[in-house]
Amino acid sequence: MFVLAELKDTIRIAPDQFHLKLVEAIRDEINRKLANKVLLNLGLCIALKDIVSLKDSIILPGDGASHTEVLFRYIVFRPTIGSILTGKIRSCSREGVHVTLGFFDDILIPPSALQHPSRFEEAEQAWVWEYPLEDGAKHDLFMDIGEPIKFRVSREIFEESSPIGPPKADSQQASSSAAATAAVAASTQQTEVKTPYRIVAAINESGLGVLSWWDQQNQVAEDGDENEDEDNAEYENDEDGEGAYEE
Amino acid sequence: MEISNPCFSVLSNYEVMESLKTLKDTKKKYGLRNLATITYETLQFLEDSPCxxxxxxxxxxxxxxxxxxxCKLTTTxxxxxxxxxxTSAxxxxxxxxxxxERLTEDQVNELLQIVAKHFPNAPSENN
Structure with a gap:
């Protein structure tokens, strides 16, 4: 999920940094410039790993600063398409399930990539996997906020985000006039437009989704508050059946 | 800014954690707020993971x-x-x-055994 990217840049060291060692000053400057930022088509920059080479520093007419061309390696978060990551559910909305890794929040599992069949529970504001039981009934598996979730990265979307233009008139109107839920949806949409790096994920495979779904030992404890015990027992049996079927 | 090689090499979570820890230990920084934030958050995430x-x-x-x-597995x-x-098949x-298709049942079992042998605490990611 992390890669090392080799980058080249000309770093300007202002005169007030001249008391530092050149390498130190450059390390700081690179980190100041890149840490916690998304580089287009590269990924989320985390931290400087090492400096590969420094060229001679030059000064330019009319500027007291020194300019140095640097080749360096930076730790970048960019999971490969198809890889499996584990995050936590940040929120659920009509658009799908939003997942966070702590340092990276822009992960969305769209409704089409949830376990099938799933439905959105308006009252709880949560997605529910309607796990089919053998007798035709179904067992509701809720995707609650904060639950650890395993997902597959299916797509990455980079968007050029700067400079930020004036806010769009129509989306503002929508959020002021529409009902509360619509406003929330509109505002998330609005922020999403500005998101430079987004990951679209999927959990529609067996083994993916909330960890407790597949962890038989924790099953009863996890489902406890919403459902009766017999329900759980039934479900557990059923999952054994499903496991056999999968293999 | 010029990207001379977008993927010089891949890093395991463990390597990232090590580099970030060294970075955190050399704390003397004042103006690098972004760096401090991302280092802290990424470390939080990594320390919660099996690495x-x-x-x-x-x-x-x-x-x-x-x-x-x-069994001819790719680097990725x-x-x-x-x-x-x-932890499971x-x-x-x-x-x-x-x-x-690529692995026999025996190979899967052997893989699981190797995992259990070298990373005995792996299942703790769930807790």
Missing amino acids: KQQSRETIHAFLTEVKALN ECLMMVNDPP LHIQLLIEDSE
Whole structure:
């Protein structure tokens, strides 16, 4: 999920940094410039790993600063398409399930990539996997906020985000006039437009989704508050059946 | 800014954690707020993941044994197994594409054993 990217840049060291060692000053400057930022088509920059080479520093007419061309390696978060990551559910909305890794929040599992069949529970504001039981009934598996979730990265979307233009008139109107839920949806949409790096994920495979779904030992404890015990027992049996079927 | 090589190499979660820890330990920085934030958040995430119990030696031993299995896994697949050590056959099926065709049942079991041997605390990611 992390890669090392080799980058080249000309770093300007202002005169007030001249008391530092050149390498130190450059390390700081690179980190100041890149840490916690998304580089287009590269990924989320985390931290400087090492400096590969420094060229001679030059000064330019009319500027007291020194300019140095640097080749360096930076730790970048960019999971490969198809890889499996584990995050936590940040929120659920009509658009799908939003997942966070702590340092990276822009992960969305769209409704089409949830376990099938799933439905959105308006009252709880949560997605529910309607796990089919053998007798035709179904067992509701809720995707609650904060639950650890395993997902597959299916797509990455980079968007050029700067400079930020004036806010769009129509989306503002929508959020002021529409009902509360619509406003929330509109505002998330609005922020999403500005998101430079987004990951679209999927959990529609067996083994993916909330960890407790597949962890038989924790099953009863996890489902406890919403459902009766017999329900759980039934479900557990059923999952054994499903496991056999999968293999 | 020029990207001379977008993927010079891949890093395991463990390596990232090590570099970030060294970075955190040399704290003398005042103006690098972004760096402090991302280092802190990424470390939080990594210390919650199985790589916390790993070391350079265990990862190396694990990879050597997996290679000895001779099941032709790609580097990415090996990396994913290091980052997220599989604990069940279902888990292996997720990490390795077409695992039913590429791996025999014995190989899957052997893989699970290797994981259990080198990363004994792997299941603790759930807790």
